[in-house]
Amino acid sequence: MRAIVTHDRGISIPHEAKIVNIRELTDTTKLFELKFVQNHLNPLFEHVPGQFVEVSIYGIGEVPISITSPPTKRGSFELGIRNVGNVTNAIHNKKKGDIVGIRGPFGNGFPIADYKGKDLLFVTGGLGYLPLRSVFRYAIDKKEDYGKIFLLYGDRCPSDILFPEENDEYEVREDIDFQCTVDRDDDRCWEGNLGVVTNLFSKIADQIDPNNTIAMICGPPIMYKFVIIELEKLGLDGDHIYLSLERKMKCGVGKCCHCGVGDKFVCIDGPVFTLRQIRTLPEALM
Amino acid sequence: MVSKLISRKKIPELVDAMIGDFIVVATTNKNNVPTLTEISSSDEVLFDTELPMISIKKLFHPAKQDLFKFNRTTGVIKSCLEESDIGVEKKIVVFGVRPCDITGNNVLDEIFKEYFRDEFYNTLRERALIIGINCLQPCYENCFCESMNSNDPKSGYDLMLTEIAKDNFIIVPNTDGGKRILRLYPDLFQEPTDEDFEKYVRTLELKKNSFKKDILVEGLPSELEDKFESRAWKKYTKECLFCGSCTFVCPTCYCFNVKDKISIDLKTGIRQREWDSCYYPEFASVAGGHDFRHEKERRFRYRYLHKFIDIPRRYNVEGCVGCGRCITYCPADIDVRDVVEDVRGEM
DSSP: OOOOOOBTTBTTOOEEEEEEEEEEOSSSEEEEEEEESSTTHHHHOOOOTTOEEEEEETTTEEEEEEOOSOTTSOSOEEEEEEOOSHHHHHHHTOOTTOEEEEEEEESOOOOGGGGTTSEEEEEEEGGGHHHHHHHHHHHHHTGGGSSOEEEEEEESSGGGOSOHHHHHHHHHOTTEEEEEEESOOTTSOOOSEESOGGGGHHHHGGGOOTTSEEEEEESOHHHHHHHHHHHHHHTOOGGGEEEEOOOOOSSSSSOSOTTEETTEETTTTOSEEEHHHHHTSTTOOO | OOOEEEEGGGHHHHHHHHHHHSEEEEEEOGGGSOEEEEOSSGGGBOTTOOOOSSOTHHHHSOSEEEEEEEETTTEEEEEHHHHSGGGSSOOEEEEEEOHHHHHHHHHHHHHHHSSSOOHHHHHHHHTEEEEEEOOSSOSSTTOOTTTTTOSSOSSSOSEEEEEEETTEEEEEEOSHHHHHHHHHOGGGOBOOOHHHHHHHHHHHHHHHHHOOOSSOOTTHHHHHHHTTTOHHHHHHHHHOOOOOHHHHHOTTOOOEEEEEEEOTTSSEEEEEEEEOOTTSTTTTBOTTSOBTTOSHHHHHHHHHHIIIIIHHHHHSSOSOOOOOHHHHTOTTOOOHHHHHHHHHHOO
């Protein structure tokens, strides 16, 4: 499961990857498609959806970024990156053909392959869409293995909505129940739902079979508290709710201690935990 | 039995002999504090001193470690493991390490090999031979090694010196590397007599009785877990300066930050890691501004719980070795023993 493309000089050394494509997703978010410079690494690179890589901009630093493309996409991978810090700003200034460093993939990812035959409920807010996309795209690519797919997505405003063209596809599909909402619509250009993502639960509640549904959640820390309440109202078991935690994952390999939560390190024991695990970890949800 | 006897006056000779064959590191008075440093003569060594300010962790996990050189546009040039003297054949001998530091370093050994082997720590660690010196009584008032079961390590050293009578030491090998040192300098050692062994056994018996327990660690993790919201955390948070001194002198603190430094040519640079402290404000903050341990109290508590709950649970070893450095070097006079007792004692 953990096919880590380790550098033969050690775990701290990145491999060079070339930016082969850049797509602007929103004003502040871009999607980078990457390929390793050493060609033989590209077929070796495999990931579990929900895993992350450490991206180096040499001279600026290194940041953990979740993989946005599903494992079913082979030969290259995509990283959706919002410009929020020094390193991500430097990444945004990179052009097609430029080199970045990659270590990983790290973390456990969502155990979606263990839940064949189940209904899947994805709940995401804001930038959490990007890591979760690798999971639900995988499920959609392997649709025959899974039951019904529910995808609830909330974002701040219409211009922040990620992958609108893909969302339109989901909207028309019979086997996917896609619900989307925005917190506010200052430009009055939005015809869909208004409000927070938890408002969407009422639209799907009667279709959820709590004994046959696995929930996977990724979003800002504040969202989790409220989504968990909704999921428990639906009757989902703590072992069937998976959440991806965000932390400062500096080294990615469980050494630097920046991502410690209780006796777990988010970078190697997570980032995905079950709700039951999280309940035993102090300060996990905040 | 492969143990040997060595007299006190021969020990400097042993150190000088080893300087010829190894890189020898010992406690010296460099910078006017007890400091572990490479020596060129036994004259520099402080033989009967308390603990060095920083434990042997700095030899394997230096305060600053160069990771690799890079070119800003083409990427990694080479790992610093390749070009520094880290890779040379000559072994390091660390002379005169106290049992608590040996135990403390065993914790780091676990951490740096768990899951992913850290190439820098392990390369440096594998290159070192450790000559321990047994403590027969608590070395100073801040020591509470007995409470943390750290004064009798079973592994993590190659040779152990124990003073059995005035001016005579039994030197016991614990690894092949230790035996090799004994074989290298046969003239410096004598064969211990049966009487010497009896003294050795008696010394170890006496040692057991000279230490007392300050705090009881049995059951401590679950007790502290129940006291997560204790008011005692608040009380000590107010006293703490969050300077990070305790984390730097702690033999089991290891967290680090990673930084890129650009050379003056602006084309190349070096990636470095350096010690960090979970007491510092931005330790757990992520891009976008969210800080997962913004409140000082959370940072203060995290370190204690990490030592007394998380490390024992995760690695099955004590996270604190009771060396007392954090007490000695705390500018706010916070005593870890008081904090633990106050927290667990609160109703």
